[in-house]
Amino acid sequence: MEAKKNKKEKNSIHEIAAALHLSPATISRVLNNHPHVHEATRSKVMAMIKKRGYKRNLIASSLRTNKTHTIGLIVPRISMYFHTEVITAIQNQLHAQGYNLVICQSNDQLEMEKDLTRMLYASRVDGVIASCTLFTTNFDHFDILVRNNIPVIFYDRVPMKPYPACIIKGDDVRGSYLAVSHLLELGAKRIAFINGPLSCNLYVDRYAGFEKAMMQYNVPIHKEAVFYHELNQENARRSLHKLFKKPPFPDALFAANDITALTALQFAKERGIAVPGKLRIVGYSNDPRTSITSPSVTTVNQFPGRTGRVIVRELLKLLKEPGQVKTDQLPVITPVELIRRMST
Known part of the structure; x- marks a missing residue:
């Protein structure tokens, strides 16, 4: 029992801070990917974390900060080329910022989309990205997210009427x-x-x-x-x-x-x-x-990789300043390009 206790203490933020002669707050900033940390300090902390096999208690952390560092993504079908590429870009960009991505597929079914939205809210995600079904014309099921200051970004398939969410669409x-x-x-x-x-x-x-x-x-x-x-x-x-x-x-x-x-x-x-x-x-x-x-x-x-990067850029802005989206905010338009080939 004593051995287990000692091992746990050696793997705590306080023990890592003491070993590096840093403050626990600095260790916490590194773990949360805070931008105002010198790269030399970040590298030193990450090396010690790896050496000691430190594993962060995400549940305890989320209870303290009210943040799960998890983003929900709803797409019509993962098999669609455009969405496959967008998902890859989003996941890579979010991972670099310390976020996990939960990928959900609506199968182009409105009821499934509604169920997934409720599930992501219950899972306490920090934000939701959604490309909606072909038949989503009423977006009320996303209201529970907006009311609770959970940022929502619609991309590709988006509301045609004003809605208090960030809209990203191709031209x-x-x-x-x-x-x-x-x-x-x-x-x-x-x-x-x-x-x-x-x-x-x-x-x-x-x-x-x-x-x-x-x-x-x-x-x-x-x-x-x-x-x-x-x-x-x-x-x-x-x-x-x-x-x-x-x-x-x-x-x-x-x-x-x-x-x-x-x-x-x-x-x-x-x-x-x-x-x-x-x-x-x-x-x-x-x-x-x-x-x-x-x-x-x-x-x-449609440049799906670029679209994914734009989505993450806009999401990170909203995560820093929740509640800033207005109903009449203009959509973000991503570029397109005609590729001429032999069929014409």
Whole structure:
């Protein structure tokens, strides 16, 4: 019993401070990644912690500080390329700042998203990052976080009405405009558009960019060649069958995600439709598969790594000054870029 007690004492903050002739407060600042600590001191403390095998009591620490150093993240599907890259960037950035990340998947189900939000609140996370389901139009389930001064950041799929949270979104109007303008500059006259449901801000904005380009080039929009649905292979093939059932056929296709664009490429090969000779195709998101297909697919790069870093930057600001977000605060817009490849 005495041996166990001695071992515990040697591993305490006070024992480590005494061994290094530093104050316990300095040891605590190092453990909490406080910015105002000299690197030489930080290195010396971390070396001693490693030598002694010190393990911090996170539960006791959180009770003292009312902070868990844990952030919750809700995404529609972890398997989606864009979110995979964003998650990696967020986790790496947060880990460097001493935060843990709890990753949750809503499966694009609103009730699951609500349950996960309640769970993260009950788990006493310090902040929540969320990209919502395609069908989230009411964001009241996040109110419990806002009321308790837990910072909320929405990214990618975000509220379309004012909400007291930080909003980070890609420049989807511009991305879509660049994609469609590219097709029009190449001489396309009848552009089909397979879009996502308009319950989601992404697809409202991507339609706005499509419409802007078509109007600017004075090319008519054929309503029968514009589709709105969840963007998966099955739905894409249904829309493609309708587009090519009878003439006039489209000479270009803008797909609001890369899965749809890749499905269109496969469909064209099956039908003997030359790409880009008879059909030009543009996707959205720069999924790695678009660069290795034959032909490679023109797409819009959303810079997911940069998006993840911007999310963490804004979150750290809110963690230092909670409650500073206003309902009418402008969103943070991340850039996009058209990547021209052989499908156009």
